[in-house]
Amino acid sequence: MKKFLLMAVMLSTHALLLQAQQLTLRLDNAGTEVSPVLYGLMTEEINYSYEGGLYTQLVANPSFTDMVNPWGGRRGRRPNADAPRVTVRPERWQLTDTLKVRVRQNRQDPINKANPTSLVVSYEQAGLGLVSEGFWGFPIRKNTTFKGALYVRKPAAFNNESSAPSPVSSLTIALKSADGSTTYAETQLNGFTNAWKRLEYQLTIPATQADTKDARLFFIADQAGSIELTRVTLYAPSFKDRKNGLRVDLMEMMAEMHPKFLRFPGGNYLEGNNFANRFDWKQTIGNPDERPGHQSPWGYRSTDGLGLLEFLQWAEDVGGEPVVGVFAGYVLNGDHLDGDYIKPFIQDALDEIEYIIGDASTTKWGALRARDGHPQPFPLHYVEIGNEDFFDRSGSYPNRFKMFYDAIKARYPQLQIISTVGFNALKSKDIPNPVVDLIDEHYYRNANDMYRNAFQYDSYDRTGPKIFCGEWATREGSPTTNMNAALGDAAWMTCMERNSDICVMSCYAPLFVNVEPGGMQWESDLIGYDVLNSYGSPSYWAQVMFSKYLGDRIVPVEATGIPKQTLDRNDEANAVFYTATSDSKDGKVYLKLVNAVGKAQPLNIKLEGGKKVKSKAKKIELKSAQPTDTNSIDNPRNIVPQESTQKVGKDFAITLAPYSITVLVIE
Ligand code: AHR
Numbered sequence: 187m188k189k190f191l192l193m194a195v196m197l198s199t200h201a202l203l204l205q206a207q208q209l210t211l212r213l214d215n216a217g218t219e220v221s222p223v224l225y226g227l228m229t230e231e232i233n234y235s236y237e238g239g240l241y242t243q244l245v246a247n248p249s250f251t252d253m254v255n256p257w258g259g260r261r262g263r264r265p266n267a268d269a270p271r272v273t274v275r276p277e278r279w280q281l282t283d284t285l286k287v288r289v290r291q292n293r294q295d296p297i298n299k300a301n302p303t304s305l306v307v308s309y310e311q312a313g314l315g316l317v318s319e320g321f322w323g324f325p326i327r328k329n330t331t332f333k334g335a336l337y338v339r340k341p342a343a344f345n346n347e348s349s350a351p352s353p354v355s356s357l358t359i360a361l362k363s364a365d366g367s368t369t370y371a372e373t374q375l376n377g378f379t380n381a382w383k384r385l386e387y388q389l390t391i392p393a394t395q396a397d398t399k400d401a402r403l404f405f406i407a408d409q410a411g412s413i414e415l416t417r418v419t420l421y422a423p424s425f426k427d428r429k430n431g432l433r434v435d436l437m438e439m440m441a442e443m444h445p446k447f448l449r450f451p452g453g454n455y456l457e458g459n460n461f462a463n464r465f466d467w468k469q470t471i472g473n474p475d476e477r478p479g480h481q482s483p484w485g486y487r488s489t490d491g492l493g494l495l496e497f498l499q500w501a502e503d504v505g506g507e508p509v510v511g512v513f514a515g516y517v518l519n520g521d522h523l524d525g526d527y528i529k530p531f532i533q534d535a536l537d538e539i540e541y542i543i544g545d546a547s548t549t550k551w552g553a554l555r556a557r558d559g560h561p562q563p564f565p566l567h568y569v570e571i572g573n574e575d576f577f578d579r580s581g582s583y584p585n586r587f588k589m590f591y592d593a594i595k596a597r598y599p600q601l602q603i604i605s606t607v608g609f610n611a612l613k614s615k616d617i618p619n620p621v622v623d624l625i626d627e628h629y630y631r632n633a634n635d636m637y638r639n640a641f642q643y644d645s646y647d648r649t650g651p652k653i654f655c656g657e658w659a660t661r662e663g664s665p666t667t668n669m670n671a672a673l674g675d676a677a678w679m680t681c682m683e684r685n686s687d688i689c690v691m692s693c694y695a696p697l698f699v700n701v702e703p704g705g706m707q708w709e710s711d712l713i714g715y716d717v718l719n720s721y722g723s724p725s726y727w728a729q730v731m732f733s734k735y736l737g738d739r740i741v742p743v744e745a746t747g748i749p750k751q752t753l754d755r756n757d758e759a760n761a762v763f764y765t766a767t768s769d770s771k772d773g774k775v776y777l778k779l780v781n782a783v784g785k786a787q788p789l790n791i792k793l794e795g796g797k798k799v800k801s802k803a804k805k806i807e808l809k810s811a812q813p814t815d816t817n818s819i820d821n822p823r824n825i826v827p828q829e830s831t832q833k834v835g836k837d838f839a840i841t842l843a844p845y846s847i848t849v850l851v852i853e
Contacts, residue, residue, distance in 0.1 A: 205746060205747035206746075206747050206788075206790055207745075207746070207747040207748050207762065207787065207788065207789045207790065208745070208746045208747055208748075208789065208790040208791075208792065209743050209744070209745055209748070209764055209777075209789060209790070209791050209792070210743065210744040210745075210746075210792040210794055211741050211742075211743055211766050211775065211777065211791070211792065211793050211794065212741065212742040212743070212744065212794050212795060213741060213768060213775065213793055213794060213795040213796030214794065214795025214796065215741075215742045215795070216737075216739040216740060216741040216742070216767075216768045216770075217739065218687050218739065218740040219687065219738060219739060219740075220683070220686050220736060220737060220738050220739060220740055220767050221686040221687070221689070221690040221691065222446065222738070223446040223447055223507075223567075223690060223691050224446065224682065224683065224686045224689075224690065224691065224692060224733075224736070225443070225444065225445060225446060225692060225693075225729065225732065225733035225736070226445045226446050226447035226448060226449060226506055226509065226691060226692070226693040227440060227443065227445045227447070227448045227449065227504070227506065227693050227694075227697060228448075228449040228450075228453070228656060228657055228693035228694065228695040228696075228697060229448060229449065229450050229451070229452075229453075229497075229696075229697050229698075230450070230451055230452035230453030230454065230455035230456070230695075230696070231451075231452075231455045231482040231484065231488045231492075232453065232454075232455065232482070232484045232696050232698075232707055232708055233484070233665075233696055233698055233699040233700055233705060233706050233707055233708055233711060234321060234486070234698075234699075234700035234702075234705045235696070235697065235698040235699075235700075236488065236491075236492040237321065237486065237487075237488055237489060237491075237492075238321030238322070238700050238705065238717070239321075239433070239436070239698050239700055239715065240432050240433050240436050240437075240492065240500075240698065241432065241433070241491055241492040241496075242421045242422040242423070242424045242430075242431055242432060242433055243419050243420070243421055243430070243474075243489070243491050244320050244321065244324055244325075244332070244403075244419075244420045244421070244422055244717070245318050245320060245334075245403060245418050245419055245420050246277070246278035246318065246319065246320060246321050247276050247277045247278045247279065247487075248416075248417055248418050248419055248489065249301040249303055249304070249416050249417050249418075250276040250279070250291055250303050250304060250305040250415075250416060251303050251479070251487065252276065252277040252487060253274055253275070253276055253277065253291055254274065254275055254276070254277050255274045274289070275289055276289065276291070276305060278318065278319045278320070278321070279316060279317060279318055279319065280316075280317040280319060280402070281314075281315070281316060281317065282314050282315040282316075282317060282366065282404075282406075283310075283314050285310075286309070286310035286311060286314055287307065287308070287309055287310070287314045287315070287316060288307075288308045289305055289306065289307050289308075289316065290305070290306045290308075290344070291303055291304075291305060292304045292305065292306050292341075292344075292414065294342070295342075296416070297337045297382050297416055297417060297475070298475070298476055299478075300469075300475075300476045300477055300478040300479075301337075301416055301417050301475070301476075301478075303416065304337070304414050304415060304416035305414065305415050305416065306341045306344070306351075306412060306413075306414045307405070307407075307412060307413055307414070307415065308351060308411075308412040309354065309407035309409075309410055309411060309412070309413075310410055311407075311410050312407055312408055312409045312410060313406060313407070314406065314407055315366070315404040315405060315406040315407070316404075316405040316415075317402045317403065317404050317405070318402060318403040318404075318405075318418065318420075319402060320401070320402065320403060320717065321700065321702075321717055322399070322700070322702040322705070322716060322717055323364075323399035323400060323401050323402070323716070323717045323718070324361055324399065324401035324402070324403060324420070324717060325397075325399060325401075325422060325717045325718045326361065326370050326391055326395060326397065326398045326399070326400075326401045326718075327391060327395070327397050327718075328391055328392065328393050328394065328395045328396075328397075329390070329391065329392075329393050330390070330391045330422070330423060331388055331389070331390045331391075331423070332361070332371075332388065332389045332390075332391075332420050332421060332422060332423075333386070333387075333388055333420070333421045334359070334386065334387045334388070334389065334418070334419055334420040334421065335384055335385065335386045335387070335417075335418075335419050336375075336384070336385060336387075336415055336416070336417060336418040336419070337382050337383065337384050337385075337415065337416045337417045337475075338357075338375070338378055338382070338383055338385055338413060338414065338415050339378060339379060339380060339381060339382045339383065339413075339414050340353035340378050340379065340380050340412075340413070340414070341353065341412045341413065341414040342380070351411070351412035352410075352411045352412065353378060353411050353412055353413060354378075354407045354408060354409055354410075354411035354412065354413050355376055355378070355408070355409065355411070356374050356375065356376035356408045356409075357374070357375050357376070357405055357406065357407065357408065357413060358372055358373070358374050358404070358405075358406040358408060359372065359373050359374070359375060359387055359389070359403070359404070359405055359406075360372035360373075360389075360403070360404045360406065361389050361391070361401050361402070361403055361404075362401065362402060362404050363398075363400050363401060363402075364400055364401070364402050366402075366404065370389075370391050370392075370395055370401060371389035371390055371391050371392070372389070373387050373388065373389060374408075375387060378413065384417075384475075389420070397718060398718070399716055399717045399718040403420060405418075417475050419474075425437035425438070425503060426503055428499060428503075429559075430474050430491060430496065431496075431499075432492070432496065432500055432503070435715075435719075435720045436698070436713065436715065436720055437500075437503060437504060439713055439720065439722060439726070440504045440697075441503075441504045441505060442730055442734075443504075443726075443729055443730055443733055443734075444505065444730075444733045444734055445504055445505065445506040445693075445733070446505075446506050446507070446691075447501065447506045447507050447508065447509045447568070447691065447693070448497065448500060448501035448504070448506050448507075448508055448509065449509040449511065449570070449656055449693050450497045450501075450508065450509070450510065450511065451465045451467075451494075451497060451510075451511060452465065452511060452573055453511075453573060453657070453695065453696075454483045454484070454518055454573065454574075455482055455483060455484070456511045456513060456572070456573045457483070457513070457516060457517050457518050457572070457573055458480070458481075458482075458483055458517055458518065459481070459483045459517065459518045459519055460517050460518075460519050460521065461517055461521065462480070463480045463481045463482075463483070463517075464513050464517060465480075465513060466480070466513070466534075467493070467494045467513075467534070467538050467541075468534065468537070469490060469493075470490040470493025470494050471493055471494050471495055471541070471554065471558060472554075472558065474489070474490075474491045474493075477489065477490040477491065477493060478490070479491075483518055484707045484708075485707060494538070494541065494542075495555070495558050495559070495560065498542060498560070498564050499560070501564070502564065507564070507565040507566065507567065508542060508564055508565075508566055509568045509569075509570065509604075509691070510538065510539070510542065510566065510568075510569055510570070511569075511570040511571075511572070511573055512531075512534070512535035512538060512539075512569060512570070512571060512572075512590065513531055513534065513535070513572070514528075514531065514535075514571045514572030514575065514583075514586050514587070514590055515527075515528045515531050515572075515582075515586050516572055516575055516577075516578045516582070516583070516586070518577075520578075520579070520580075522578055522580055522582050522586070524582045524585060524586060525585075528586060528589060529589075532589060532590055532593045535569075535590060535593075535594065536593060536594065536597060537550075537551050538551075539566065539569065539594065539597075539598060539601070540552060541554060541555050542555075542563065542564050542566050543563040543564060543565075543566045543598075544563065545563065546561045546562075546563075566601065567600075567601065567602055568601070568602045568603075568604055568624070568654075568691070569594060569601050569602070569603055569604065570603075570604035570606065570626060570654075570656070571586070571587050571590045571591065571603060571604065571605060571606065572586070572587075572606050573606055574606055574628065575587075575606045575607050576606070576607045576608070576611070583606075583607050583611070583612075584607075584611065584612050584614070584615030584617055585615065587605055587607075587612065587617065588615075588617055588621075590603075591603050591621065602623040602624060603622070603623050603624070604623065604624040604625070604626050604654050604656075605622050605624070605625050605626065605651070606625075606626045607625075608625055608627075609622055609625055609650050609651050619649075619650055619651050620651070622651040623651060623652065624651055624652045624653065624654045624690070624691070625651050625652075625653060625654065626654045626655075626656035626657075627653055627654070627655050627656070628655075628656060628657040628658065628695075629655065629657070629658040629659075629678070630657070630658070630659055630661050631658075631659075631660060631661070631674065631678075632660065632661060632662055632674065633660050633662055633670045633671060633673055633674030633677075633782070633813075634674075635674075636660050636674035636675065636677050636678045637674065637677050637751045637761050637763070637782060638751050638752060638753050639678070639681070639753065640677040640678060640680060640681045640751055640763050641681060641750055641751065641752060642681060643681050643682065643684070643685035643688055643689050644681070644684070644685060646685065646688050646689075648687070648688055652688060652689075652690045653688055653689040653690065653691075654690065654691040654692070655682060655689055655691070655692035655693070656691070656692075656693060656695075657693070657694075657695035658678065658692065658693075658694060658695070659671075659675070659694055659695060659696075659710060659712075659725070660672075660673075660674030660675045660678070660710075660725065661709065661710040662674070662710060663709075663710055663723065663814075663816050664706075664709040664710060665699045665701045665705075665706045665709065665710075665711060665714055666699060666701075666710070666711050666712065666713070666714040666721075666723035666725075666726075666816065666817065666818070667710045667711070667712070667723045667724060667725040667816070668723070668724060668813065668814050668815060668816035669724045669808075669809075669810040669812070669813050669814070669815045669816065669825055669845055670813035670814060670845075671710060671723070671724065671725050672723070672724035672725045672727065672728040672808065672825075672847065673780060673782045673813065673845060673847065674782075675694070675725045675728050675729070676728045676731075676732070676763065676778070676780040676847045677751075677761070677763040677780050677782060679692075679728070679729070679732045679765075679778075680763040680764055680765040680778060680780060681763075681765075683732065683736070683740075683765045683767065683778070684740060684743075684765040686740065687740070694712055694725070694729060696708050696711045696712070697711070697712050697713060698711060698712070698713050698714075698715070699711035699713070699714050699715075700714075700715060700716065701714045701715065701716055701818075701819050702716055702717075711723070712725055712726050712729070713726055714817075714818070714819055715819070716819055719819060719822070720822075721817050721818065721819060721822030721823070722817065722822075722826075723816065723817055724808060724810070724815075724816060724817060724825045727808050727825065727826055727827050728808060728847050730827070731778075731806055731808060731827055731847060731849050732778065732849075735776045735778070735806065735849045735851060736767055736776060737767030737768045737769040737770075737774065737775070737776050738767070738768075738769055738770055738771075739767060739768050739769070739770055740765075740766075740767055741766035741767055741768050741775065743764055743765065743766050745764065748762050748764075751763075761780075761781070761782035761783050762779065762780065762781055762782070762787055762789070762842065763779070763780040763782070764777070764778065764779050764780070765777075765778050766778070768796075772853075773796070773797065773853070774851055774852065774853055775793070775796075775850075775851075775852040775853075776849060776850070776851055776852075777791070777849070777850040777852060778847070778848070778849050779840075779842055779847075779848045779849075779850070780846075780847050780848075781842035781843065781844065781845065781846045781847075781848075782845070783844065783845070784813070784844045784845060785844055786841050786842065786843060786844055787841065787842045788839060788840075788841050788842075789839070789840050789841070789842060790837070790838075790839055791834070791837070791838055791839070791840060792836070792837050793835075793836045793837070793852070799834060799835055799836055799852060799853070800834075800852075800853045801833060801834065801835060802831045802832070802833060802834065803831065803832045803833075803834040803850045803851055803852045803853070804829065804831060804832075804850070804851040805829065805830045805831060805832040805848060805849070805850055805851075806827050806828070806829055806848070806849040806851075807827065807828050807829075807830070807843065807846055807847070807848050807849075808825060808826070808827045808828075808846065808847040808848075809825075809828075809843045809844070809845055809846035809847070810824075810825050810845050811844075811845070812845070813845055832850055834850065834852050
């Protein structure tokens, strides 16, 4: 019997293979609307996404909060006289001479509560320097003007010293090569007093300078003496010239993705490792010099210079709207709060929404947004309660969700509320659909699993809540993904796009990675960069192709001779994936085809219904010889979409190149 079954399966597979591969596009039945918010962005502070990435403030550890101290403790005392002498210095800062420049972290009389630390620097002679490493250098480019500031004062007497150390009267601030031998730009600061002063400075790179990241920011004494510094900043030019803004190249790359929304602030970054380090949005607005910052769960500190307003402006500047995740009382170490204890967090969420959409003249938080420079409310339709609360083993989420849901809907009935656990978990606590507007599903898979799930939404229950695929990625390649991952991504996007009546929103994660050694905490990311340059992975380009070429109606596609991949059946030899949309305004048809295997695949395409078709279609193709081929910081455009034309008609043939993603724009 078994033998007989096996034979039958083999024969039917063989028959399928012999049958010509054909797709029939039912243009007349293109009635279902493509979700207008299908493709968006997801972000959080991971892989040095903001600090050392998108955020244009370039000085790391600007308030000398973190010290490198091998002996532990604040002062770094040697445990005994035999232990070697070590230089205690601030993290990501160096001293040009570790014997003749001495530094001490100070906590007395700070500039404000948010910045409780400063650094007293004592130079034994002129010409010595305290040196900021930046985040693996600084981006030196001709004609660039950097704008900086620092708080500075003459140091007071310390502990049992009888008098204050003699101060330096001026400091040279310079961008130089790491070895100090080349100066790219410099300026002098003086006029120091006993009280803190905030001094601004500018550094302009000359027109003759070649691009380099071999750069450090030096604070050089013009004579022997001491000085005290804190909140030392240097800003690169920003996208749209925003103050405290975001990096131009990365913003341009995101704009190219035509995102309809930005999901923020996480991810795990929303929750934090513990309550103190959750994303506490109220600490992230106003003057950046007065933001305390906090520890990101990904192992480094965030200054929160990129805070709530900057997230909102980021969404606006790339043409999307915010999708805000509100802290919901659960943190990554497993602690949670519930009942009355959660009420302050619900109030925080309501205040946050008011900051985003409240009227500038009649609401408290709307007025603060106007004070911060954005009188117009931002558009907001979606609010997410927490992040990945299926990890909360206490079972508290359904109740926490309901409390947040009720409070938000009572005040803002127009908002759609997203749950981070599946509907069934909520249903068990009698939280009915449609109370759950959307469910956030996360999928991190390899390419093969993407193929096996590429028809997953075709048979989803259409009566339940809508799906927000809030984190997804094919995780192959490091630090950024390779072509195989792009193929998995594209297969998955055909599924989401074909089913965008149910899967209404989606966003890839993680978005960014700093490719310098130590920059990555999570492998297989979308966009890579160092301080100077950036590039898109093949997955990035696949997303550009999918989101740029998108109609507003789903075109039903019938496949013959193309085996459907499923969890039980993975016909790797013939992995072809497809989706089509049409534009109700201009009649254009966007057909997306994915050939996930290493052989060319012929396809017949039939257009049923619809009007006359122009004989040539625009063809956009992303392909590579090997699935492991990729882009990198040194080879950023190895795999990028190529444009050509394709002969088309109501019935035409096309051959899909091995390992390729193709978009046809048929008019
Ligand atoms: O995207 C990386 C992490 O994956 C996110 O922070 C978290 O939500 C998920 O587990």
